[in-house]
Amino acid sequence: ALSAKVSTASGFGTPWWLTVVYGPQLDDDKVAFMQELRDIRDECPGLWMLCGDFNLIYRDEDKNNHRMMGRFRRVLNDLALKEVYLxxxxxxxxNEQSPPTLV
Known part of the structure; x- marks a missing residue:
């Protein structure tokens, strides 16, 4: 995970934190990753934006694999994270191929 404190131009507005992540593939690594998200939040007081590819799901309609879904939902709820809808x-x-694979 990469975190940075973002300040607004000329000191106007409220500074905020931005963390960009790419989640791991293996379930054992995902448990550690979710703990790392909690730890990062503790280090970033105030406004915080977390974005990237989590390689986790929190809704049934996203995919058929539900193994880590409940744990990930708890992390989202505990950290009061909200999805920015596409x-x-x-x-x-x-995959930028012809024909493309779209996910």
């Missing part, structure tokens, strides 16, 4: 696109990832 507007205008159905897929968030493409």
């Amino acid at each position: 507007s205008g696109r159905r897929y968030t990832w493409s």
Whole structure:
């Protein structure tokens, strides 16, 4: 995970934190990753934006694999994280091939 404190131009507005993540593939690593998210939150007081690819799901309709879903939901709830909804696109990832794989 990469975190940075972001200040607004000319000192106007409230500074905030930005953390960008790419979640691990293996379930054992995902448990440690979710703890790392909690630890990062403790280090970033105030406004915080967390974004990236978590490689986790929190809704049934996202995928068929539910093994880590409950644990991830608890992390989202405990950290009071809100999803920023994608507007205008159905897929968030493409392999950029022809024909493309869209996920």
